[in-house]
Amino acid sequence: MAKRNGNAQGATGGDGLRQELVAHLREQREPLRQMWVQQMTAKGLLAGLSKQEIETESITIYDTCVGCLATAQYESAQVYATNMAERGVLRGMTSEQIIGGLLTLRDVYGRSLAGRYQRDLARLSAALDVYEPVANKILSIVALAFIEEREKVVREQQVAIRELSTPVLQVRDRLLILPIVGIIDSVRARQITEQLLRNIRSARAKVVVIDVTGVPNVDSRVAGHLVQTVDAARLLGARVIVSGIAPEIAQTLVTIGVDLTKMNTVGDLQGALDEADRMLGYTVVKVDSAATASQG
Amino acid sequence: MRIPILKQGAYLIATVQAGATDTDFLRLREDLLAMVGAIRARGVIIDVTALDVLDSFASRSLKGLAQMVKLRGADTVIVGIQPEVAFAMVQLGLTLPDIATALDLEEGLLTLRERECERKGRTHGT
Numbered sequence: 001m002a003k004r005n006g007n008a009q010g011a012t013g014g015d016g017l018r019q020e021l022v023a024h025l026r027e028q029r030e031p032l033r034q035m036w037v038q039q040m041t042a043k044g045l046l047a048g049l050s051k052q053e054i055e056t057e058s059i060t061i062y063d064t065c066v067g068c069l070a071t072a073q074y075e076s077a078q079v080y081a082t083n084m085a086e087r088g089v090l091r092g093m094t095s096e097q098i099i100g101g102l103l104t105l106r107d108v109y110g111r112s113l114a115g116r117y118q119r120d121l122a123r124l125s126a127a128l129d130v131y132e133p134v135a136n137k138i139l140s141i142v143a144l145a146f147i148e149e150r151e152k153v154v155r156e157q158q159v160a161i162r163e164l165s166t167p168v169l170q171v172r173d174r175l176l177i178l179p180i181v182g183i184i185d186s187v188r189a190r191q192i193t194e195q196l197l198r199n200i201r202s203a204r205a206k207v208v209v210i211d212v213t214g215v216p217n218v219d220s221r222v223a224g225h226l227v228q229t230v231d232a233a234r235l236l237g238a239r240v241i242v243s244g245i246a247p248e249i250a251q252t253l254v255t256i257g258v259d260l261t262k263m264n265t266v267g268d269l270q271g272a273l274d275e276a277d278r279m280l281g282y283t284v285v286k287v288d289s290a291a292t293a294s295q296g
Numbered sequence: 297m298r299i300p301i302l303k304q305g306a307y308l309i310a311t312v313q314a315g316a317t318d319t320d321f322l323r324l325r326e327d328l329l330a331m332v333g334a335i336r337a338r339g340v341i342i343d344v345t346a347l348d349v350l351d352s353f354a355s356r357s358l359k360g361l362a363q364m365v366k367l368r369g370a371d372t373v374i375v376g377i378q379p380e381v382a383f384a385m386v387q388l389g390l391t392l393p394d395i396a397t398a399l400d401l402e403e404g405l406l407t408l409r410e411r412e413c414e415r416k417g418r419t420h421g422t
Contacts, residue, residue, distance in 0.1 A: 190383075197379030204399055231391040235382040237375070237398035237407075 022070040036108045081142040085149035168199040174206040181214030189225035209272040213244030223258040243272035299324045306338040314346040321357040339408035345376030355390040375404035
């Protein structure tokens with residue numbers, strides 16, 4: 001009973017205290033902000049920022065944090081954190097710089113409160129009860145925003161790499177080459193197959209050479225993807241030659257019992273092109289330049 | 297809806313329309329087999345360009361059809377499988393392993409002619 005009363009009092013007292021803290025931090029805004037900037041500079045957290053940027057950013061962060069404390073609403077912090085993460089990542093700021101900066105601000109606020117309530121330890125403890133959750137919440141919002149931004153960049157780059165790495169090239173009329181470089185996972189296998197099928201139709205290809213020299217390891221899953229690609233190409237009326245299976249990969253495939261006998265495999269790209277020429281009825285003839293010159 | 301069968305020289309061309317049902321495929325099989333005998337056809341082309349899905353029943357009946365036509369002495373080529381359809385089919389394991397396929401009607405006709413030449417060459421050879 002007594003405890004519940006205490007809690008209730010704490011809550012109402014907490015609200016009053018909250019306003020008191022906000023008033024204190026607003027009053028002390030300039031000296032505290034200066035101290036914060038000084039400490040960050042000392043820790044080397046502001047490298048690469050101009051004086052002007054430091055001014056505006058520190059004022060915005062300071063006010064956003066105090067605003068969160070005053071209203072117990074975190075939308076503004078969320079918006080600002082996302083925004084900051086976007087800019088920070090773009091400009092190559094490290095997560096240490098941003099999170100370290102906020103930790104410093106947390107300490108500055110904390111010290112200032114400790115200074116104010118140093119004679120009344122009970123009041124200090126109550127003040128920290130109000131202040132600490134807010135500080136922690138803001139920190140976690142910023143850290144998460146930062147991580148999310150990083151992940152977004154990573155995802156975007158993955159997409160870019162995938163698109164870059166699967167070109168389908170036409171070398172002759174009705175002959176396509178698909179050099180695969182890098183790891184084949186199921187997402188990429190699907191993308192490669194779809195792209196190849198589209199190109200087979202638009203180029204009216206009859207023969208396709210898939211070169212896997214750049215694929216670091218071919219296991220049963222990758223082989224399964226390859227077989228699917230070959231089958232799908234065949235349904236569109238194109239024949240597929242697979243080239244560039246390295247000796248050690250060939251050994252592995254046979255040892256683990258992957259059956260590639262259905263597939264037309266050739267040692268290297270040169271052999272594959274010869275084979276493709278043969279299928280399409282081309283013959284490559286070397287022109288004797290001296291002979292033609294004398295004739296001309 | 298009956299699937300129409302066109303005669304082009306010694307070849308028969310059946311164009312499957314979008315939304316063809318299982319019964320349509322069964323009927324096509326009967327019609328084609330009858331016509332192969334009637335006109336002494338040497339090749340059959342089945343054009344599935346309009347289909348945006350080829351399920352297991354359709355693939356199985358196409359496979360059966362090709363084998364039956366073979367027994368009647370003609371070759372079968374499936375043409376016009378769309379890239380998305382091809383992809384979906386291999387994922388389901390429907391790879392039509394023993395049936396000739398070609399990109400479109402034009403290619404299909406070429407394939408049939410090539411096969412015929414090959415066969416003639418073989419008979420002349422022996």
